[in-house]
Amino acid sequence: MPMEETGPVSYREFIVRDKTFRVPASGYSFNNTDCWARINGTVAKVGISDFIRLDPREIVSLRPPDVGLTVAIFEGLCSFATDHVSLDLNSP
DSSP: OOOOSSSOOOOEEEETEEEEEEESSSSSOOOTSSSEEEETTTTEEEOOHHHTOOOOOEEEEEOOOOOOOOTTTTTTEEEEEEEEEEEEEOOO
């Protein structure tokens, strides 16, 4: 079942050194591994934060979550590796 969009998202912006990070002002949950979720009923849309997305390292492999995956808070969602590090992302 596709997730309904709930309208435009307003962001707060933070500048750190030469990077600008956008963080949704409300409606999103984050965890300490830079993964976010936007929850609508029993369905969550999940993604990665600008901190990870703007990292200059090249992603060399990705193990995405299965569509329809059911997880509890802090359970593993997916993993990816860059040319410097491997990361596991857990549900927010």
